[in-house]
Each structure stands twice: as C-alpha cells, then as structure tokens.
Amino acid sequence: MTLKIVITVIIGIISGYFLLPQNILNYADYIIDFGLMLLLFFVGIDIGLNKSVFSRIKAKGIRILLVPFAIISGSILGSAIAGIILKLPFNEAGAIGAGLGWYSLSSILIASYSNELSALAFISNVIRELIAITTIPLVAKKIGFIEAIAPAGATAMDTSLPIISKSTDSEVALIAFITGAVCTFAVPILVPFILNL
C-alpha cells in the first residue's frame, strides 16, 4: 500500500508540475472535498458493520484522549529538538510542531510573526502530511495500530483517516477520528500560545 501511495502522490506532483493546466486548481478543491466525503462515508460503513467497536471503545473510555495528548506533546518536543539542530529558538520550532500537519492554518497563524517561519511551517507540515500518508501503513504493520494514528496528527479526522481505516481496523479508525478532532481544535490554541512563549 505504501508503495502505491508514494507512486500516486509522486505521479500527481509531476503531472501537476509539468502537464496539467493551472485552471485545474479551480476544481481540485471540489474534487478533493467530494472524494473525501465519499471515503469518510465508506469509513462510516466499515465502522457500522463492526458493531462491537463501540463497546470496545467504551471500555477504554476517557483514556482514549491520551492518544491526542501524546501526539501533541510528541510533536512539540520533536520539533523543539529539531529546532536545536537547526538553531531555531524553542518558541519558533515548537509552534511548527504544534501545527500537527494542518499546514494551511499553522502557516496562517505564524504569518503575522514572520514570513520566513510561516513558509517553514507550511512546508514542514505539508511534508508531515506526506510522511503520514506514506508511513501509516508501515507503522500499522511494524509497530502497532494505535501508533499508526500518530503521524497523522490533525489530519487523522480527514485526509489521513481513510488510510488509517484501511491499514488498521474500525476501532482504531474511530479513535483516529476522535484524535484528529481533538488535534484540530488544539492547533489554533497551541500555535499562538507556543509562539508567544
């Protein structure tokens, strides 16, 4: 699956760069929205077919919120350590990590602070999403299903969710959605907070 995903994304980037006309962009967002809705609908059917999912999630209860908590703290610590290597101060590096893969919003939130940092936030969160869609099947196979949610961050509720759902099971897909939703709400709070530390 990972190979298929990598090849597809690369073919997409190459055809976008070399072949396709700019005006396709006008439709791209609609196509993505529609495709995403369809996929989320399928994820829903998968969950509905496995009725035991809810009781198993209930058994875990509030502890499930530890997953987004771990992703958020891991992301901020990870980016802070990368910041030491790249000689970025903690608040700047940490704010990029706190973007949790939501590249559009995190770069907007940082734009008023510095254009340069905003661009870095954008690209590194785009790369985070690319890493997520390519490594989720691998992490699911080699490390574990719950861990496969981690690369996705905020995108666990939308663009990465179909991949998580395909690589794991309905229970983890549902945990992923909850995790993605919590992360999504955390981004606009955490990015400005860390930036102002």
Add this chain to the structure above:
Amino acid sequence: MTTRLLMYLGIIVLGGLIGAKVKLKEKFIKRLGSLQTACLLFLLFIMGVKIGLDDKVINSFLSIGLNALIMSIFTVGFSVIFVYIINKLFLGGKE
C-alpha cells in the same frame, strides 16, 4: 472549522447507520475495500497535482525543504514514540 468537523462526523455517522442497519449485499461489502483504495489513490493523486501546480510550494520545497524535512521527521518520530509509550502504559498495549 467546527462546521467541517460536524459535516465529517455527520457523513461518518450516516455511513455507520447504513453499515449497521441496512442489509448490504455481500458482494458490495466485499467490493468496499477495493472501492476505498481506488477512491483513496485518486484523492492522493489530486493532492499531488495541487502541490505540483503550486509554484510557490515547489520553490520553497527546493530552498527550505531539507530544514522542513528534518523538522517533520522529528515531529512524526516523537509522536509515534509518545503514542507507543502511552499505548503500552494505559491502553493495554495490544494491536
């Protein structure tokens, strides 16, 4: 943001209800997997196209790409490690 979240949730719930209540044909359920894969790859292709068409993104990829890559590898790596620890300690650690 909240409307998007609600919309996604609504669609998943709708799919969930159909999966749980409607008697779906065995054939359809079997095809669901490949249907999902096809949809997913198409979506990823379009996402790639979007990136490829954006000159600003492509140019910044070349200039700050390495720094951004280091940043995201550490971010993803520590996310996975932290979830691994939490899963082992509090969530039973199986799967």
